[in-house]
């Protein structure tokens with residue numbers, strides 16, 4: 613099974629973490645945005661990452677890919693069977709993909725993607741505004757919803773935890789870390805999630821990559 617897309621994308625990171633938690637063997641092809649790779653474009657007709665290929669079967673969209681993985685490899689379940697837990701898991705995935713990533717993406721794009729990867733200035737005012745105005749209600753919501761178990765749904769690891777944890781990596785790359793005093797549950801949740809063997813190597817590789825680009829930008833050969 614091939615997954616196309618660089619893990620700097622919160623959506624790509626999400627599907628690779630789900631695959632790792634399930635023990636699914638995937639080959640990661642870290643293509644970047646705008647790739648014209650014909651195999652990737654056949655799997656993702658609108659050019660968005662992630663996309664998947666499994667033999668002749670192709671699919672795009674992180675949530676669709678997670679549902680496919682869940683059907684191919686049901687255990688361990690990342691989408692609970694019980695009606696309410698299942699529905700809440702889908703909600704958290706949707707919340708992360710749309711509300712959370714929409715806000716965090718303004719920060720990550722303008723502070724990291726534009727200056728480091730696209731070599732052009734980002735819109736710092738837009739990033740600052742998103743950090744000041746859009747993030748606090750999102751953080752407050754997640755803080756309020758996190759139970760003592762540290763898992764968003766059903767006291768066990770689900771897609772909900774993975775989807776909501778993933779954009780925190782992008783925020784950290786952009787220098788945004790929720791205040792531990794204001795958000796103690798988020799702080800513990802993010803630390804626990806990113807320490808998992810499914811997340812940790814991806815995040816470490818991203819940090820190395822970004823540090824390398826920052827260093828070469830600071831001292832061009």
Ligand SMILES: N[C@@H](CCC(=O)N[C@@H](CS)C(=O)NCC(=O)O)C(=O)O
Pocket residue numbers: 621622623645646658659660661662672673674675709
């Ligand atoms: N709903 C999609 C969103 C995918 C998406 O927007 N990915 C971004 C990267 S984070 C992308 O490919 N952007 C390129 C573009 O829109 O052309 C998913 O969950 O996979």
